[in-house]
């Protein structure tokens with residue numbers, strides 16, 4: 398590979414995936430504490446995908462993706478304590494942003510999430526980080542190699558995945574070093590969102 402090609406590849410590797418947005422301090426420390434109290438009080442269940450069980454613990458509202466049936470199922474209705482933050486996310490997402498699904502997740506120290514793209518039934522993905530930061534990693538094939546990008550997602554920050562960052566790039570989180578909670582807000586693709 399020539400020098401120019403290497404430099405081009407290097408600059409691509411440091412570029413943020415198209416459609417990925419990051420907002421630091423999306424909520425206040427007081428709002429963060431309140432949300433952590435609610436999420437940690439939920440009857441969180443080990444993430445279930447088919448016969449496998451993930452180490453992270455989750456609770457879904459609105460809809461949940463059933464990995465055995467391979468389709469969306471109705472889940473518990475979205476609880477009232479999530480309304481204010483959902484409103485804030487919808488305002489942030491702009492007109493016609495309707496959050497239909499919420500996933501609350503707990504990552505104990507040493508727990509992460511493997512490479513994946515979220516299910517195609519979902520539209521845009523918003524993620525609020527609580528309690529601790531994580532490395533939010535992205536990759537997509539680039540010839541024989543992977544093009545990579547890492548977002549440092551700080552507590553109280555919100556990321557939004559749309560466009561290529563949502564449809565083409567995969568994401569994962571390596572084992573966290575301190576207990577992290579997240580709240581993932583998803584729109585549906587069959588709506589204009």
Ligand SMILES: O=C(O)CCC(=O)C(=O)O
Nearest residue numbers: 500502510515524579581
């Ligand atoms: O914890 C997060 O911020 C992301 C979790 C995730 O990627 C997912 O549940 O699909």
Ligand SMILES: [Fe+2]
Nearest residue numbers: 513514515568
């Ligand atoms: Fe995801």
